[in-house]
Amino acid sequence: MIFQRAVRREFTQAALGVFIALFAILLTTQLIRLLGQAAAGQVASEAVVALLGFAALNSLPVLLSLTLFMAILLTLSRSYRDSEMVVWFASGQSLTAWVRPVLTFTLPVVVSIALLSLLISPWALKMSAEYRQKLTGQNRDDTAQVSPGAFKEASSSQRVVFVEAVADDSTQVRNIFVSSMQHQKLGVMMAATGRSEQMENGDRFMVMEHGRRYEVTPGIPEFRVLEFVRYALRVDTKESQGIEKTPKNTSTRELLKNGSPGYMAEFLWRVGVPLSALVLALLAIPMSFVNPRAGRSANMILALLTFTIYSNLLSVSQAWVAQGRLSFSTGWWLVHVLMAALLPLLFFRRIAVFSFLRLRK
Numbered sequence: 598m599i600f601q602r603a604v605r606r607e608f609t610q611a612a613l614g615v616f617i618a619l620f621a622i623l624l625t626t627q628l629i630r631l632l633g634q635a636a637a638g639q640v641a642s643e644a645v646v647a648l649l650g651f652a653a654l655n656s657l658p659v660l661l662s663l664t665l666f667m668a669i670l671l672t673l674s675r676s677y678r679d680s681e682m683v684v685w686f687a688s689g690q691s692l693t694a695w696v697r698p699v700l701t702f703t704l705p706v707v708v709s710i711a712l713l714s715l716l717i718s719p720w721a722l723k724m725s726a727e728y729r730q731k732l733t734g735q736n737r738d739d740t741a742q743v744s745p746g747a748f749k750e751a752s753s754s755q756r757v758v759f760v761e762a763v764a765d766d767s768t769q770v771r772n773i774f775v776s777s778m779q780h781q782k783l784g785v786m787m788a789a790t791g792r793s794e795q796m797e798n799g800d801r802f803m804v805m806e807h808g809r810r811y812e813v814t815p816g817i818p819e820f821r822v823l824e825f826v827r828y829a830l831r832v833d834t835k836e837s838q839g840i841e842k843t844p845k846n847t848s849t850r851e852l853l854k855n856g857s858p859g860y861m862a863e864f865l866w867r868v869g870v871p872l873s874a875l876v877l878a879l880l881a882i883p884m885s886f887v888n889p890r891a892g893r894s895a896n897m898i899l900a901l902l903t904f905t906i907y908s909n910l911l912s913v914s915q916a917w918v919a920q921g922r923l924s925f926s927t928g929w930w931l932v933h934v935l936m937a938a939l940l941p942l943l944f945f946r947r948i949a950v951f952s953f954l955r956l957r958k
Contacts, residue, residue: 604672604698612668612706619660620653627652644728651725658714662874663904665706666881669699670900673885692947695882703878711871715849718867722846755779756830760791773805775830785811786828794829802829862919865929869911872933877904880936883943907936 627649634640640648673695676682686692761772773791777784788808795801805828813820844852844863852864884900910932917923923931 601698601701605702607672608668608699608702611671612664615667615671616660616664619664623656623660624649624653627656640729647728648725651721651728654713654721655718655725658710658718658870659908661706661710661713662870662877665703665710665874666877666900666904669703669878669881670885670897673882674887674896677885677887692882693944696879699878699882703875707871707875707878710874714867714870719846719848723848726841726846773808775803775805777830782812782814788828802831804829858921858925859919861925862915862928865918865925866911866915868929869915869932873907873911873936876933876936876940877907879940880943883940883947886947907932910935 628645631640631645631648631652635642635645673682676685685694756775756777759774760770763770770791771789773786773788775784775786775788777786786805786808788805790807791803791805793801794804806826808825808828810823810825810828811820812823844860847855847860847863849864849867852860852867880903881900884896884903887896914923914928914932918925918928
């Protein structure tokens with residue numbers, strides 16, 4: 598009992614250290630990416646903190662899986678370096694005796710990873726998409742997102758807006774210029790004033806007053822000139838259509854109801870993350886061997902390579918299921934069985950080495 602508590606405490610301490618380091622790296626990289634998008638106008642500055650939180654929640658399953666693997670590996674590697682494993686084997690204990698304390702520590706974490714992967718991660722992606730839609734400049738109407746004295750391309754990428762001045766409430770603009778493509782015709786409009794209006798059904802319009810429109814068909818040396826008192830341009834937004842639904846931001850229940858290859862491939866990934874965490878935790882036991890007289894970085898490099906290969910195999914199986922090249926009934930267990938098949942080989946190799954050394958003595 599004392600040994601079990603000591604091992605769990607050491608696993609927990611190692612896991613906290615690894616998690617804090619990995620989480621800090623994750624937050625830093627995500628923050629840099631979001632700040633870059635905010636500087637480019639793709640993300641509203643007030644949405645950065647919320648989007649950072651949603652991105653962190655989405656990455657937690659993989660992050661916890663790697664944390665679990667590294668914590669067990671580091672703890673057992675330290676036991677080898679401090680010659681505690683020599684005492685362990687000399688007392689008649691086998692390497693397989695570590696399976697029970699490792700599983701005791703691993704199973705609650707694997708359950709947490711499963712809940713995050715199946716429930717929290719898709720919810721975070723859905724909320725992130727909704728938040729982006731509400732606050733990013735991409736879905737604001739054209740008159741609300743222009744800057745005085747600067748050309749601004751609209752979200753449809755078929756319209757360029759320039760205004761000389763904007764009122765304090767950002768709804769009224771003065772001396773407006775708009776270039777747009779409609780029905781294969783290039784239209785250039787200039788107006789003295791403009792504003793944003795929203796209809797009762799939710800449609801948005803950019804209304805220009807007292808202006809002129811020049812319309813020309815590319816390749817034809819003719820054009821039309823129209824003078825108007827009031828001209829309304831519909832502002833196409835994605836807001837009224839709802840967020841774009843993808844397998845990643847779809848709930849697990851809806852994935853199973855849909856049953857299409859793309860949705861089942863996403864379900865394969867969500868199930869595969871906790872299963873891979875369990876297999877990796879067991880693989881860490883035989884892979885943690887360190888020769889105290891040799892360098893201690895070789896097993897860490899091998900462990901990270903194993904994690905990378907495992908993750909890539911999951912991605913490949915997910916892609917094959919989405920493309921219909923592999924059935925879901927085979928894809929969800931194939932990679933895990935292949936990786937789990939290494940367990941008896943690695944355990945046998947490690948136990949055989951120690952048995953040989955004991956016989957020589």
